[in-house]
Amino acid sequence: MGYFSMMFLYFDPGLGAMLVQAIVAAAAGIILFSKNLMYKVKSFFGLTKPQEDGIDAMEFEQDEKQPNEEQSS
Amino acid sequence: MKSKAHRHEASFRDPSGFIFEDGGTVKRAINPIYFPVYQALCDNDFFAPLFKAKMLIPHVEEEQTPERIVLKPDQLDLMTYPYEWSFDQFKQAALLTLKLQNYALERGFSLKDASAYNVTFQKGRAIFIDTLSFDFYQKDQPWRAYKQFVMHFLSPLVLAHYHGAEVLKMMQNHIDGIPVSLVASLLPKRTKLSPTLYTNIHLLAKLEAKHNDEYKPKSRKMHLSKKALSNMIRSLYDYIDGLELKQQTEWGDYYNKTNYQPEAFIFKKQQIDHWISQRALKKVLDVGGNDGTFVRALSEDLDLAVVADIDHNAVALNYAQVKANKEDNILPLWFDVAQPSPGIGWVNQERSPILNRLSKWGPEVVLALAVIHHMTLSGNVPFEDSARFFAGLSPLLIIEFPKRKDSWVDSLLQRKREFINHFDHYHQENFESAFAQYFETLEQVEIPGSKRILYLMKTRS
Numbered sequence: 001m002g003y004f005s006m007m008f009l010y011f012d013p014g015l016g017a018m019l020v021q022a023i024v025a026a027a028a029g030i031i032l033f034s035k036n037l038m039y040k041v042k043s044f045f046g047l048t049k050p051q052e053d054g055i056d057a058m059e060f061e062q063d064e065k066q067p068n069e070e071q072s073s
Numbered sequence: 074m075k076s077k078a079h080r081h082e083a084s085f086r087d088p089s090g091f092i093f094e095d096g097g098t099v100k101r102a103i104n105p106i107y108f109p110v111y112q113a114l115c116d117n118d119f120f121a122p123l124f125k126a127k128m129l130i131p132h133v134e135e136e137q138t139p140e141r142i143v144l145k146p147d148q149l150d151l152m153t154y155p156y157e158w159s160f161d162q163f164k165q166a167a168l169l170t171l172k173l174q175n176y177a178l179e180r181g182f183s184l185k186d187a188s189a190y191n192v193t194f195q196k197g198r199a200i201f202i203d204t205l206s207f208d209f210y211q212k213d214q215p216w217r218a219y220k221q222f223v224m225h226f227l228s229p230l231v232l233a234h235y236h237g238a239e240v241l242k243m244m245q246n247h248i249d250g251i252p253v254s255l256v257a258s259l260l261p262k263r264t265k266l267s268p269t270l271y272t273n274i275h276l277l278a279k280l281e282a283k284h285n286d287e288y289k290p291k292s293r294k295m296h297l298s299k300k301a302l303s304n305m306i307r308s309l310y311d312y313i314d315g316l317e318l319k320q321q322t323e324w325g326d327y328y329n330k331t332n333y334q335p336e337a338f339i340f341k342k343q344q345i346d347h348w349i350s351q352r353a354l355k356k357v358l359d360v361g362g363n364d365g366t367f368v369r370a371l372s373e374d375l376d377l378a379v380v381a382d383i384d385h386n387a388v389a390l391n392y393a394q395v396k397a398n399k400e401d402n403i404l405p406l407w408f409d410v411a412q413p414s415p416g417i418g419w420v421n422q423e424r425s426p427i428l429n430r431l432s433k434w435g436p437e438v439v440l441a442l443a444v445i446h447h448m449t450l451s452g453n454v455p456f457e458d459s460a461r462f463f464a465g466l467s468p469l470l471i472i473e474f475p476k477r478k479d480s481w482v483d484s485l486l487q488r489k490r491e492f493i494n495h496f497d498h499y500h501q502e503n504f505e506s507a508f509a510q511y512f513e514t515l516e517q518v519e520i521p522g523s524k525r526i527l528y529l530m531k532t533r534s
Contacts, residue, residue, distance in 0.1 A: 016280030017220035018295050024219075024272040025301035028308030031268055035311070055168075055175050055310040058126040 082422035083190070089205040090141075099149070100135070101204060103142040110182075110208055111142065117180055119207070128169060128176075130195070130202045144204060147195075150377050150404070151434040154424055155189040155229070156245040157407050157414060159389040160238045160318045161396075165199040166192040167226035171310045173201055174216070178303055183210040187222035189244070190424070196401040215297040216305070220281070223273055224250025227313065231270065232259060234316050238385040248418045253278040269312045318389075337522040341442070342370045344518055345471055348529050349373050349438065358436035358467060360410060361444035364390040365403055368440075379436065381408035410444065410462075411452045431466060438469040443525075446475045449499055450485040456498075456507030464511035470530040474504050479524040501526070 042048045053059075081099070084092040089107035093100055103111055114120065123129035136143035155163060169192055174184045185208035192199050216222075225244075228251040232240040236259070243251055257278035264270040345367065349357070355376040359368055362380035364387045371378075380403060382388050391405040406427075408414075414427040441463060448454045454462075463470050475482050477500050486493055505514070512530035519526055 013217040014220040014281055015284040016282070017223075017277060018215045018217075019284065020272065020277045020280045021215040021219055021297050021305060022295075022301070023276060025297060025305040027268045027272045028304040029301065031308050032304055032311075053314075055172055055307055058122065058128070058176075060125050 082419065083424060085419070087186070087203075087205060098145065101132070101144040101146060103144065103205065105140065107205060108142070111205075113209070114182065114207060119177075119180060119182065120204075123173070123176070123201075127196070127198060128173060128201060129204065130200055132204060146202070146204065149193060149195055149202070151379060152193050152430055153404070153406060154193075154244075154414065154427075155225070156242050157427065158194070158241070159385060159392050159405060159407055160230070160233050160241065161389055162194065162199070162392050162405070163189075163226075163230060163233075163241060164313060164316060167222075167230060167313050168310060169199045169201060170222065170226065171306055171313070174218075175303070175306050175310070177207055178210060178299065178306070181210050182207045183216065184208070184218050187218035187225060189225040189250070194404055197395045197399065197403065198401075210299070213296045213298060215295055216302060219305075220253070220277070221250060222309075223253060223277060226250075227273060227309065228253065228256040230313060230316055231264075231274065232256060233318060235261060235264075235319070238318055238389075245414060245417060248424065253281055269308065273309070334522040337520050337525075340522075341473070341520050341527065342367065344520075344527055345440065345442075346371050346373070348471060348516070352438075352469075354437045354469070356435065356437045357440060358431060358438070359440040359442075360408075360463075360466075361441065361447070362391075363387045365394065365405065367442060368403060369394075375402050377402050377404060379404045379406055379431070379434070381406040381410075383407075383409045410448060411454070428465075436467045438471060439463055439467040441470065441472040443473055443475065443481075445472060445504070446479070446482050446485060446499070450482065450489075450496060456504050457510065460508045460511045464532045468532050470512060470528075470532075472508075472528050472530065473520075474501065474526045474528065476501055476524045476526065482524075 039048060081092040081094065088104065089110075090101055090103040093102060120129065120132075124131040130146045130149075132144040132146040134142065135145045155166070158166065166189060170184070170187050174187070177183050184206050186203075186206050188203075191203040191206055192201055194200070224247075229241050229244055232243070232251070253274060257275050260270065260274060265275055349371055350373045354373065357368060357371075357375055357378040359365070359378060359380045361382060362368065362378075363382055363384070365378070365380040368375065368378035368380055380388075380391055382391070382405075385407060388405045388407045391403070394400070395403050395405060408427065416422055416426045416429075417424045445459060448459050449456065463472070477483075477486075482499070486496055486499070489496055508514075508528075508530065511532060513533055514528055514530050516529040517526055
């Protein structure tokens with residue numbers, strides 16, 4: 001309980017900034033949707049380049065990769 | 074809590090823990106208030122993939138008691154701050170922060186702050202250093218650090234996109250990031266037509282101004298689905314990823330503009346290389362190092378070369394090469410020798426002056442190639458003062474002195490017009506006697522085909 005109240009003292013996130021996120025996210029949804037659509041149209045005509053460094057990409061060093069896979073299996 | 078006495082000056086804002094120094098080693102203490110989050114992060118194997126991907130500074134747990142947990146992180150070579158980064162370095166720091174938020178959200182966590190000071194550069198890449206920035210994700214809650222992200226990252230980057238990289242130095246005045254109302258007023262009107270900038274900057278500024286005086290923030294329930302939050306993060310990522318500096322001019326022409334004959338250039342390279350490899354020097358600070366051409370020409374396998382330059386384009390070109398060649402031992406630094414970044418924030422110590430950080434890092438040698446005439450003739454810094462400055466940085470100095478007859482020196486002198494006689498002190502004997510107060514000259518060579526001399530100097534003890 002005390003944990004969360006401390007977090008609120010830490011810094012002010014701004015009420016306006018909390019409210020605006022609903023609108024920011026809605027606009028982002030439309031942008032991403034139309035981007036995806038464009039991407040699909042372009043790839044249909046073979047006009048796309050492979051994406052190398054998106055938000056989900058995590059770059060692991062080649063030599064470190066193998067032992068990890070062994071560990072996890 | 075005796076360790077609190079050693080708490081680092083920058084580490085007081087977050088109640089989750091603090092940074093302290095233990096016999097020269099930087100460590101992180103976690104307070105009991107943060108134990109539940111830390112435990113959950115460990116239980117979910119949250120850290121290991123981030124360490125492997127070099128996105129978060131690796132640490133080992135050193136101590137665990139009911140009062141505190143102590144982590145020992147990998148030690149940083151040199152901490153650099155946002156106002157010392159080129160545009161692209163700044164951009165990489167922003168993208169890294171969004172990547173981490175995306176990673177955290179997928180695992181039921183969220184970044185509780187998004188300060189640009191949570192990121193620095195180590196081994197050639199942006200790395201997140203605040204291990205305690207992760208918190209539990211609260212279902213359907215907006216991102217608490219959103220405004221901070223806008224103020225620390227989006228705002229300076231967008232302003233630099235429209236007004237040039239110099240804007241990034243504004244971060245030196247605004248330790249909490251650039252106020253959104255200021256950004257909104259500085260951006261061109263047409264940015265209101267951009268859905269990303271309209272919502273993230275203009276509308277944010279408007280709503281912040283409107284709700285600034287409300288004292289009952291808890292009376293409003295705010296909902297934002299995780300999907301919507303994720304969309305927001307992804308869209309910000311795409312937008313920032315596509316941002317570029319308009320002023321970026323043609324590069325690669327730098328060394329063509331110098332007054333060197335090719336053989337003089339090669340001689341200079343070989344001489345410096347000889348001095349450095351002879352002594353097996355591993356830590357080099359190149360003041361006025363341009364795009365890093367000289368440190369790249371060294372055959373010695375350096376631990377780290379910090380290449381400082383006043384010209385944003387040079388720093389940007391340097392970082393582009395670091396990135397392209399995956400170099401892990403060159404750190405580009407945007408640095409004005411006549412106005413190094415000062416201590417800012419709480420008691421001027423929250424973010425320390427660059428000169429303190431540099432001397433703490435401790436370069437074994439300083440290169441000052443083709444800078445002394447600029448310092449003396451453009452900056453009007455007397456030789457005695459520049460000598461004291463260099464002596465405070467490192468025990469060894471390799472300095473290039475262009476004589477009065479050098480064409481660059483002549484050009485700088487001609488710009489003084491009727492005051493040209495006030496600069497009669499610029500000649501070799503004065504330079505040597507002033508530097509002799511602080512240094513002993515070990516070797517000196519004339520660079521053939523030029524009007525320049527190279528000195529290898531050692532500080533007097």
